Amino acid sequence: MSKDRKEENKNIVAQNKKAFHDFFIIEKYEAGIILKGNEVKSLREHKVNLKDSYARIKNDELFLYNMHISPYSKSRIEETQPYRTRKLLMHKNQIRKLSGKLNDKSTTLVPLNVYFAGHLAKVELALVKAKLKYDKREDLERKAQEREVQRTLKNFNR
Secondary structure (H helix, E strand, O other): OHHHHHHHOOOEEEEOOHHHHHHHEEEEEEEOOOHHHHHHHHHHOOOOOOOEEEEEEEEOOOEEOEEEEOOOOOOOOOHOOOOEEEEEEEHHHHHHHHHHOOOOOEEEEEEEEEEEOOOOOEEEEEEEOOOOOHHHHHHHHHHHHHHHHHHHHHHHHH
């Protein structure tokens, strides 16, 4: 399947916009996620929050922490744990390569998107490095300048 067709079939459920502001994105990875039935239904209703979530490798397995999935409204309340640790699915070779890159103290794994590819729930993870305060200021200034240029071009073309 071509890359364009893969992107067309993505049904994005949640995005971590804060990650783009707080981190430099080095590499992106795709992983499957193991969910319970009522969690899948909540995902389909877009009731998920990726804020402050991260992934770690433990015993050659990949886990996602602090991802909040709200309880499904029509399920039993006692079954739900919104912040439970969820296992991610990647090939063992990919996990080993990733663990080698995570040995650097300044890098971490952060989820960027949760989406459905067909009927499968997927997570887009990114290997990231934290931005410092002045890096964030530079980004904000650059974006403001780009907006100003777009405004002037828009007014000039009229």
